[in-house]
Amino acid sequence: MHAHARTIVTLTRTTRGPTAGPAFASAQEVARLAGVSRSAVSRAFTPGASISPDTRAKVEAAAAELGYHVNHLARGLMRQRTGIVCLIVADIHTPYLSRLLDCLSRSLQEAGKVVMVLNAGRASGNVEGALRQTLNYRADATVVLSGTPYRSIAQSCLDSGQRLVLLNRDDHLPGTANLSVDHARAARTAATLLLRAGYRRLALVSSAAGTPSLTARRDSFLAAAGQAGARVVVWEGGATAYESGLEGGTALLASDDPPDAVFAVTDLLACGVLDAARHRFRRRVPAEIGVIGFDDIEQAGWASYDLTTFAQPVRDIADWTVRLVADGEVEEPGTRVFEAPLVWRSSVARGA
Amino acid sequence: MHAHARTIVTLTRTTRGPTAGPAFASAQEVARLAGVSRSAVSRAFTPGASISPDTRAKVEAAAAELGYHVNHLARGLMRQRTGIVCLIVADIHTPYLSRLLDCLSRSLQEAGKVVMVLNAGRASGNVEGALRQTLNYRADATVVLSGTPYRSIAQSCLDSGQRLVLLNRDDHLPGTANLSVDHARAARTAATLLLRAGYRRLALVSSAAGTPSLTARRDSFLAAAGQAGARVVVWEGGATAYESGLEGGTALLASDDPPDAVFAVTDLLACGVLDAARHRFRRRVPAEIGVIGFDDIEQAGWASYDLTTFAQPVRDIADWTVRLVADGEVEEPGTRVFEAPLVWRSSVARGA
DNA sequence: CTGAAAGCGCTTACAG
DNA sequence: CTGAAAGCGCTTACAG
Numbered sequence: 156m157h158a159h160a161r162t163i164v165t166l167t168r169t170t171r172g173p174t175a176g177p178a179f180a181s182a183q184e185v186a187r188l189a190g191v192s193r194s195a196v197s198r199a200f201t202p203g204a205s206i207s208p209d210t211r212a213k214v215e216a217a218a219a220e221l222g223y224h225v226n227h228l229a230r231g232l233m234r235q236r237t238g239i240v241c242l243i244v245a246d247i248h249t250p251y252l253s254r255l256l257d258c259l260s261r262s263l264q265e266a267g268k269v270v271m272v273l274n275a276g277r278a279s280g281n282v283e284g285a286l287r288q289t290l291n292y293r294a295d296a297t298v299v300l301s302g303t304p305y306r307s308i309a310q311s312c313l314d315s316g317q318r319l320v321l322l323n324r325d326d327h328l329p330g331t332a333n334l335s336v337d338h339a340r341a342a343r344t345a346a347t348l349l350l351r352a353g354y355r356r357l358a359l360v361s362s363a364a365g366t367p368s369l370t371a372r373r374d375s376f377l378a379a380a381g382q383a384g385a386r387v388v389v390w391e392g393g394a395t396a397y398e399s400g401l402e403g404g405t406a407l408l409a410s411d412d413p414p415d416a417v418f419a420v421t422d423l424l425a426c427g428v429l430d431a432a433r434h435r436f437r438r439r440v441p442a443e444i445g446v447i448g449f450d451d452i453e454q455a456g457w458a459s460y461d462l463t464t465f466a467q468p469v470r471d472i473a474d475w476t477v478r479l480v481a482d483g484e485v486e487e488p489g490t491r492v493f494e495a496p497l498v499w500r501s502s503v504a505r506g507a
Numbered sequence: 508m509h510a511h512a513r514t515i516v517t518l519t520r521t522t523r524g525p526t527a528g529p530a531f532a533s534a535q536e537v538a539r540l541a542g543v544s545r546s547a548v549s550r551a552f553t554p555g556a557s558i559s560p561d562t563r564a565k566v567e568a569a570a571a572e573l574g575y576h577v578n579h580l581a582r583g584l585m586r587q588r589t590g591i592v593c594l595i596v597a598d599i600h601t602p603y604l605s606r607l608l609d610c611l612s613r614s615l616q617e618a619g620k621v622v623m624v625l626n627a628g629r630a631s632g633n634v635e636g637a638l639r640q641t642l643n644y645r646a647d648a649t650v651v652l653s654g655t656p657y658r659s660i661a662q663s664c665l666d667s668g669q670r671l672v673l674l675n676r677d678d679h680l681p682g683t684a685n686l687s688v689d690h691a692r693a694a695r696t697a698a699t700l701l702l703r704a705g706y707r708r709l710a711l712v713s714s715a716a717g718t719p720s721l722t723a724r725r726d727s728f729l730a731a732a733g734q735a736g737a738r739v740v741v742w743e744g745g746a747t748a749y750e751s752g753l754e755g756g757t758a759l760l761a762s763d764d765p766p767d768a769v770f771a772v773t774d775l776l777a778c779g780v781l782d783a784a785r786h787r788f789r790r791r792v793p794a795e796i797g798v799i800g801f802d803d804i805e806q807a808g809w810a811s812y813d814l815t816t817f818a819q820p821v822r823d824i825a826d827w828t829v830r831l832v833a834d835g836e837v838e839e840p841g842t843r844v845f846e847a848p849l850v851w852r853s854s855v856a857r858g859a
Numbered sequence: 860c861t862g863a864a865a866g867c868g869c870t871t872a873c874a875g
Numbered sequence: 876c877t878g879a880a881a882g883c884g885c886t887t888a889c890a891g
């Protein structure tokens with residue numbers, strides 16, 4: 156049996172693998188067909204390698220005939236660089252995050268990287284186990300877009316020599332690159348705008364998530380309003396979603412001292428607040444109530460909302476992530492803060 | 508120099524790699540520290556392998572100390588199965604697709620797979636090149652959620668023994684598994700509902716995308732209306748997005764014979780139509796105009812729209828994809844059609 | 860420019 | 876249960 160098995164070794168590949176179907180061609184086979192060495196085949200697929208036009212042509216012809224595709228797993232093993240970058244993200248279905256994911260994956264792809272997505276949603280089974288995948292697959296870099304950042308995993312990434320970029324977090328682990336948004340400035344602007352427009356009974360609506368971004372927006376808004384001598388009612392609860400905005404807006408407007416302006420820490424929340432105001436309390440916007448959001452999600456521009464908000468600098472974030480993650484260039488890790496420009500629409504009265 | 512280089516071979520790993528920083532521990536090193544063979548280390552990380560509790564304990568201790576993580580690239584090379592499944596998707600930022608991506612990645616992850624995302628958006632640089640990645644990384648399977656399906660690439664996947672699952676396509680390549688939605692039934696239901704509610708001047712709004720799903724919905728709606736003796740005005744244009752709905756709705760309502768009901772082939776389009784009707788033409792919904800959409804995106808449930816629509820069977824699609832892609836089970840390729848249940852809300856008057 | 864050889868980090872019969 | 880050995884498919888000095 157043993158001797159026999161050895162005899163049919165060439166057929167072995169066919170009997171293995173999940174589908175027991177056809178298999179991938181190897182560089183060896185291409186070399187044989189092209190009548191060159193295995194090294195030559197490798198060189199034909201390595202930009203900049205020294206190979207004669209003639210040899211390259213023979214290799215390419217053979218490769219095309221066999222449907223050969225370089226095995227990046229094997230290549231990654233040798234080069235100690237896989238081309239994989241892991242994106243860790245929770246709440247992918249959300250407007251802001253899906254846009255960021257879209258933008259980021261596109262940019263990374265254009266830079267020649269390949270994107271692995273690790274869904275870190277609460278309900279995503281074993282999150283810590285999933286995160287370990289970034290190590291298992293030897294990703295060159297991992298970027299955390301949202302979700303709980305397991306410190307231990309982050310440290311492992313760093314220890315293993317991966318590049319780690321953190322988006323909108325405030326736990327500045329040494330060795331990581333941090334890309335963030337100027338939440339404080341935006342929140343201050345929001346307070347100023349509202350006050351200048353004549354609104355006096357301010358409110359802030361947020362979720363119970365307590366992420367660094369949301370907390371920063373809240374605190375800065377409260378501070379700015381406080382400095383201007385204005386009091387702010389705070390409502391925080393639920394997930395960072397439309398429903399929470401609806402609920403918060405309803406609670407606020409049903410109270411004894413209903414606000415005439417609210418800064419919702421997120422557009423999703425703002426849409427909920429707006430719907431509560433208009434549909435449940437018949438308030439006219441912006442005459443009777445002004446609302447400001449944050450993110451500039453697509454829906455903020457829809458006619459039913461036409462929400463004044465701050466635009467996430469998605470392009471900047473994507474561009475910088477690519478830069479931080481690209482080969483060669485070794486940017487200094489540290490923190491980079493981008494502005495979130497105000498987008499004027501009609502949910503707030505214009506000040507004097 | 509040569510001899511010298513050999514002497515310091517143990518240090519070699521440190522001087523290589525992108526960051527020239529610390530590197531990954533190998534099974535070899537773990538074996539040495541644990542005082543066992545390389546094989547033993549491998550067995551300790553292979554479920555079901557025969558290894559004594561004692562040996563396993565020693566290996567695990569050593570692995571923990573060194574921060575060892577099995578290299579799945581090398582493992583994939585040997586096992587001829589990588590655990591990678593590629594998701595090819597365009598328009599990730601869109602509500603429906605981002606939800607599908609969220610759901611799918613979560614399910615796949617729970618099934619022990621790892622997800623690679625290939626952004627197939629028009630503006631994503633070299634799409635065909637990107638798609639080739641699924642072959643380069645030897646993904647076990649690839650699933651096409653949306654976007655242009657390069658037939659040649661699809662064929663290559665099949666030829667290489669990958670499993671290929673196509674979502675909502677009508678080009679049933681032999682050897683592929685197809686998961687689809689019963690667009691025809693939903694569209695017929697839409698026509699019936701509208702007519703039964705007393706609407707008489709029907710319109711259909713679609714984009715210029717011409718994907719199989721949209722075409723199927725359009726054709727079935729027209730057929731059903733025709734059978735009932737109703738005429739339908741068709742507006743098609745732009746991308747499958749809110750703006751097109753707004754534009755189409757505006758054009759339709761500004762015409763000589765404005766419709767009193769519209770079936771928008773997508774919720775995004777429907778929201779645009781609704782906004783055109785309400786904000787630009789002051790139509791009351793559903794009294795003066797009825798609107799039905801398709802997808803049941805989150806916004807369809809928001810108070811400003813409260814859109815009657817058909818729900819995408821996202822869970823079914825995700826569950827079946829996992830089943831088709833999971834190890835072991837070899838489901839018969841073919842086509843499976845899921846129902847898209849009607850979600851009643853207030854954008855259509857209730858019939859008799 | 861080119862090929863033979865070593866080696867990346869694993870898994871898996873094989874033989875004990 | 877365990878180790879030595881072969882091999883997965885590549886890349887990259889090395890020597891011509």
